Amino acid sequence: MVEKTNHFLSLKQVTIRDPFFSPVQNTVIHTMIPYQEKVLHDEIPDIRPSHVIRNYRIAAGEIEGTYYGRVFQDSDLAKWLEAVAYSLTVQPDAELEARADEIIDLIGRVQKPDGYLDTYFIVAEPEMRWKDLGDCHEMYCAGHMTEAAVAYYEATGKTKLLDICCRLCDHIDRRFGDEEGKVPGIPGHEEIELALMRLYRVTGEDRYRKLASYFIDKRGQDPDFFKKEADARGGDPNSYINRQLITYAQNHAPVREQDTAEGHAVRCMYLYTGAADIAAANQDETLMEACRKVWDNMTKRRMYITGGIGATHQGESFSTDYDLPNDSAYAETCAAVGVCFFARQMLEADPDRRYADVMERALYNGVLSGMQLDGKKFFYINQLEADPDACSTAYAYGSEEYTPERIGWYDCACCPPNLARLVTSIGSYTWSCGGNTIYSHLFLGGSADFDFAGGGIVKLEGNYPWDGTLTYTVSPKNPNATFTLAIRHPGWCHSMTVTVNGENVSKSTVNEKGYWELSRAWNPGDTVICRMDLPVRRIYANPLVRADAGCVALMRGPIVYAFEGIDNGEDLSALRIPRDAAIEALPFNADLLGGVVALKIAGRRLKPMDDLYSDYPPEEKEAVLQAIPYYAWCNRGRTHMKIWMQE
Amino acid sequence: MVEKTNHFLSLKQVTIRDPFFSPVQNTVIHTMIPYQEKVLHDEIPDIRPSHVIRNYRIAAGEIEGTYYGRVFQDSDLAKWLEAVAYSLTVQPDAELEARADEIIDLIGRVQKPDGYLDTYFIVAEPEMRWKDLGDCHEMYCAGHMTEAAVAYYEATGKTKLLDICCRLCDHIDRRFGDEEGKVPGIPGHEEIELALMRLYRVTGEDRYRKLASYFIDKRGQDPDFFKKEADARGGDPNSYINRQLITYAQNHAPVREQDTAEGHAVRCMYLYTGAADIAAANQDETLMEACRKVWDNMTKRRMYITGGIGATHQGESFSTDYDLPNDSAYAETCAAVGVCFFARQMLEADPDRRYADVMERALYNGVLSGMQLDGKKFFYINQLEADPDACSTAYAYGSEEYTPERIGWYDCACCPPNLARLVTSIGSYTWSCGGNTIYSHLFLGGSADFDFAGGGIVKLEGNYPWDGTLTYTVSPKNPNATFTLAIRHPGWCHSMTVTVNGENVSKSTVNEKGYWELSRAWNPGDTVICRMDLPVRRIYANPLVRADAGCVALMRGPIVYAFEGIDNGEDLSALRIPRDAAIEALPFNADLLGGVVALKIAGRRLKPMDDLYSDYPPEEKEAVLQAIPYYAWCNRGRTHMKIWMQE
Structure with missing residues (x-):
């Protein structure tokens, strides 16, 4: 293994005093983290109880009850703990640390003597441990807890959670591998790989690097792995999920042979974040080349202007090249967070601005759009065009994540704590x-x-x-x-x-x-x-992007702008920004959306017709329009929104 | 009840000798109907067995076996029989009639002494008869068989199937109603209403009209009817389907109070076809006014240029006003067929061209697009913009009906025989x-x-x-x-x-x-x-239609044109048709797509860029483009397609 020649400064080596980002970070530290703590403890009245801490208490045998929630729900706590660790680094808080220590003690009481740790399988299905790697997220949860452990150790010097996670990862290491006495296996949802690399760095134990490398090497060697696993446990290999777990879980080809960004977008980002780290550590140029190819495919063909990825809600996945619908965009908040992770690893390996440009694009747009300005509500999905009524009927019908406004929590609550941990640790990306x-x-x-x-x-x-x-x-x-x-x-x-x-x-x-x-x-x-220079820039998509044909978007610096119904009327599709339209960046307005530079545009408005279709083009007239930063949209109530405007 | 002052001439009063439609009808009669007959008999080698006839044989006790297929699969046979009846009227065929008689004999052997007839419940779940009106389609199947019976009687004078269906409808009539000794009920999928009206007309038995009226009157009186039904049978009232069965099944409001086209589009069309017929028969102006309002909402806000309806695959449903996405359009073939049914009833009640215009729009575009020119393959979904790769990944992932090319049969095979019965009976719409x-x-x-x-x-x-x-x-x-x-x-x-x-x-x-x-x-x-005059017309959508903003479509007469990749390259989104572009209707070409008038357009092509997003507008150059009638698209292999072109 080789030390990287270039590495990001750690959170302790950096301070953030930024007019834009410090307030965001403060909101996360002072509002979002406490809010999420209450959610984890089922203490927010209007939110359906998450049951997260209760699951741990039940698993520890301290209270009676049955498991409730998604099978991967432990990871919500892990990501929150990781965010707490960064928060404590940025702004020490003895009370918060004491509460975190209590939770870590609880986690310790849950862990089994053999190192196993997963409340779902401890409480609900002990006989099914490690039998559904494809869909049951045990290694995913282990990875997140390990990231939290590393962060908490780095923040506080305390080793309790680190020890727990070493035992957990040792348990995994004893179980999985191609050697005699182990069973072959890979996680359905990647995460453990990148976490093991962090654990390896902080502990110096090379077995964690080797285990991470094993998971990368093994992935895609047998595309039917998860089907066979289902068969072995008496499940249906042809069930919907088991049929999907090929491309969906990036298991369609050996990782070194993959050259397109495929499947579940968050999984893909976590995989390639780990892969890029391992490639650098192992000086594995073939693996790094695969990372570069996937990066290029993603950024040149499958990424929204906001840095969002994963265009389709079907499998929360990448679609095909240039298929980037705006209104039904999935662009999960976690996936944009994952873009930052992947970009950071690529930048370490190769300080090329193309990685930093994309990281910045995602951060200031598709990541921050995931949180309400007050830090208490979240988007899971980050559409680039919103018709709230259509969203709550046509889209929401099939996928509960499509919401016309940010909400306080999700059944699948991966995104809120992911935001918290990225924003609190942003110093380590700079x-x-x-x-x-x-x-x-x-x-x-x-x-x-x-x-x-x-x-x-x-x-x-x-x-x-x-x-x-x-x-x-x-x-x-x-x-x-x-x-x-x-x-x-x-x-x-x-x-x-x-x-x-x-x-x-x-x-x-x-x-x-x-x-x-x-x-x-x-x-x-x-x-x-x-x-x-920070002129307002008119941005054009590649003409192969069907959804953006004939349209223009506005950016200023890294900020993508959006048009909201509340400023411009709900008929956003009837608005045009002719190529010669005068566009003015307004003075910074501290009273608007937490403080933004808005844009004023001399646009045009087409007149609605009586009929649905007509032989005559719609009439049009002048219209003064206002655009606001995309990340800040939907902070003034339910409204229409559009980024790509007719030119 | 009042005789209609205006009524369509019956199939026997009309002959069709039409250069355009007679070949289509001949394809249906000589290819599609025999093909579908073989499918029903599981005799097409490359098609997964439909099991339709086998279900009847099992239900009749003539062979051993278990039920296979959708719960509403009997309706596939019923619609095919109805098409056969029209086919025999148009072109007598003693052998086909003899085979149909045999099938009718089989149906007779399946019917229970009390009149009950539904192979699923006879074979698979006899104890569940009439316990899941919401989702189990017993009345839907009864309605289709009744339509077949009326058609077969009118075609042949034979009463066997008519007698079967009278017994079946009498069984339903004895069971459902608000009177003492009956149970209240409505079908989850409308169809029985319009069928009962046909049965009423051919038999003169007023009880069928009354029963049809009852179902219309009852619908929407209790939006939770199907939830309560689920509860009563020990099901989960809050299951996905039972939660949907409110708007989805047009049960959200009394029919006379509905003023928008809501829910499952086919259900909505069948409901309003029946409702318009009943309104005319009963001189029920309130009901007719509801029909007009739903018609207006549908045609002015929720219909594709092709006459297709039901924009979203979520619930195969209408979306909100002006939400008419092109690439993810559902626009089920059956729904466009249903538009013709509804239009026909409205035209009878009120000979206003707006009904005929829409009927013609649906017929020549969104209906015919459902069938391959050779009559052997079918679209269930009629997208208005197709990227075959995206279709088979992003869309197909969740809904098997999204196919990049027409296929030979569907698990849910409602559309193919619906095409057959409409095309064979088209004389009765003229x-x-x-x-x-x-x-x-x-x-x-x-x-x-x-x-x-x-x-x-x-x-x-x-x-x-x-x-x-x-x-x-x-x-x-x-x-x-x-x-x-x-x-x-x-x-x-x-x-x-x-x-x-x-x-x-x-x-x-x-x-x-x-x-x-x-x-x-x-x-x-x-x-x-x-x-x-038949100039090529440039068509503009209402600017409130987000998906068509900035775009133009081409029509000539009632024909909507489409651009295919095979003629124009796959980069259809990179093509423009400037407002002053020269557009020429080419001479009729008998060798192209079964004989069409194609269009030649002096358009523009934007050059793809290296990057996904750029500060510079794409370069463009001249491009000679060809458009072909939409209904005929995808008859030369898998290809891209687009109707609404950038202007």
Whole structure:
């Protein structure tokens, strides 16, 4: 195994003081995490009890009762604990930590002597343990708890949950493998792979890396694995789920031979996040090449402008190339979160802005859209065009996740705690170090410690994404410290200038991967100022995207804009933005949607007709339109929404 | 009860000799009906056995076996028998009739002494008879068999099946009602209502009309009827289907209070076909007004340009107003067939071209698209935009009815025999008589008998829909027979002239309902020539239809055109038809798709981009495009297809 030459700075090495993101993080820390804690404890009156903590209590034998909830519900607690760990790192909170410790104690009481830990199978079906890897998520839950354990250890230094998870992963390691005395197996929902790599790094135990590698190597070797598993346990190999568990679970081909983003989008992201980590650790170029191919297919053919992925609710899956419907878009919040995970691993392996650009696209749009501004309600699905009535009839009919407004919790509640853990840990997605270079990937205000060239701090101040000026102040501990500050030139930015201590930097310093490589002897107080033009950009989709044909979307910096019925009337499909329409970025409005730059557009409105179809084109007239950032839509009540507008 | 003042001529009073429709009818008679007969007998090698006849044999105790297939599968045989009856009327066939008689004998052997007839419940669940009206289709199957019985009696004069169905309907009549000794009930899937009205007319037994009226009156009085029914039989009132059986089955409000087209589209059409018939028979203006409101809502807000209805596969249902997605369109073949049924009843009650226009729109587009030109394969779903790969992944994943090409049979095989019975009986949709007026609604060549003014024949010759000239030759038996020939001026036609014996008729003869009322003393050989301009028309959807915003469709006469990948390349979304594009109707091509007029368009093609999203609009260049009639699409192999093109 090889140490990565470039790695993201940890949460402890970074501070976030960002006009845009710090309030979001504070909402998560002060509202969302406490809210979710109450949900896990069934203490929110208007929300159907989640039963999560109760399941643990029952499993520990402390209360009577039967299991309630999805088979993978333990993971909701695990992800919340992970978010708590990051929260404690960012803003220590002794009371929260004490409550988390209590929960960890409870988890410890649930764990079986052999290391097994899964409340569903402990309470409801003990005889079925490990018999339905395809659909029963035991390794998925184990992976999430392991991520929480690593994070909690890193945050607090406490090893209790880490020990629990080592025992759990050792249990899994003893059970699964191709060696004598083990059984072959892979998880239906990937997650354990990336978690084992985190456990490996924090413990130094190589068996976790080897087990993670085993799951990657094994996957797709036998596409019918889950059917055979069903057969073996007396189930129906041709049941709906067992028929799907081929492509749906990325088991259609060996991972190294996969070159398209297929199946359940969250599974795919978790798989490739783990795979990219393992590829780098094992210097496995074949595996890394598969990661790159899947990335390229995903980002060039199967991703929404918001960074959302998984176009279809059928299997919560990727559809085919360029099939990106807007109104029935699935684009699960967790999948956009997963895009950030995958991008982060790819960036570590190869600091290329294309990964950071996509991470930023997902973060500021398809991830944040998943949460209400107040932190108390969530979208599971992030449609790009919404007709609330159609949503609650035609779509909701078949899939409870289609909701015309964010709601407080879901039966399948994977998304809310996923938001919490990403937002609280966002500091660990912003800066990376490789050799004598510190990379600035996301432009979040705050600071980063570096430990090469004698160490020091880089501070970033700005008002991104509303303003394009970034001020870096470099403070090496040693004078004339020689190293490189590499600043991303975002792919979306057509005009960016950089000065160091007031002197212009030549554009030739932008390397082939899109980073300004500022290599010099730095002294305390050296200042780098980046100025990015932030015009409103008219965005066109590839004409092969059927859903966006003839349409234009508006972006400014990384922000995708949306038109809401509340601002523009419900007839959004009757609005046009002619190619020569005047578009104005309004001044930052602190009173609108938590503070945003809205857009004012001199558009056109087509007049509704009496008939459904006519030989005559509809009449049109001028219409002043307003667009708001997509992530903030649906924070002023149930309304229509549209991103891709008729041009 | 009141005789209708206007009624369609029966199949025996009409002949069809039509260059367009006679070949279709011949395909149905000579290929589709024999093909379906073999399917019903499990004699088509490559098709999964339907088990339809086997179920009857098992139910009759003649062979051993268990029931196989959908609970409503008897209706497949019933609809096929009905089609056979029409086929025998149009083209007598002693051998086919003998085989139909054998099947009718078998049906007779299945019927229980109390009149009960339903192979599923006789074979599989005798104790559950009439306990799940919501989802078990016993009355639906009874209705279809009754329609077959009426048709077979009218075709052959044979009463055996009619007697069977009278016993069956009497059984239903004894069981259901609000009177002492009966139980209240309504069918989950309407059909019995319209069938009882047909039985009433042919038998003169008023109890059938009363029973039909009862079901209409009862419907929607208790929206929870089917939940309570589930509860009573020990089922789960909150199961998916029982929760849906409110709006889905048009039980959300009393029928007379319904004013939108809701729920399962086929159910809705069958309900309102029956309701309109009953409203006319009972002179029930309140009920007729509900029919008109539902019609208006459907045709002005919830119908595809093809006449297809039921936009969403969720519940095979109507969606909300203006929610008419093209690629995920459901638009079930049976639902478009049902539009013709409903339109026919509305036209009888009120000879207004708006009903005939819609009937024609559905017939030439959304109905005929359901059958392959060779009569051997069928679409269940009639999408208006097709990406075969997306169709077979994103859509097919959840609903087996989404197929990228027509297939030979469906597990739920309602559509194929529905096509067969409509096409064979199309003569009874073409002409109606009311008082001294004979109406020409559909322009199918052939002739019609009339019996007023001494009787006679009207002959129609033309080459519709490819040519706009219609020649009517009137042959009354008596000279100077005074009556009115009323010819529809189609709503789509902006320029139509009419001459009688060479003399121009004033446009003022077009009545307020859109018919040329040619009232005069007619003599044998009098000739009426109608000349309709048939330009290619650019059609625009109401801007409130989100899916069609910015798009244009092409029609010529009643024919909706489509662009196929095979002619234009698979990048159909990259094609544009600018508003000033030259569009040419090509000469009739007998060698293309069974003979069609194709269109040639001077369009534009956008160039695919490397990236998924770009700040720059795609480049475009000229492209010569070809459009073919929508009904004929997908007869040259798996291909992309699109109707609504970017303008």
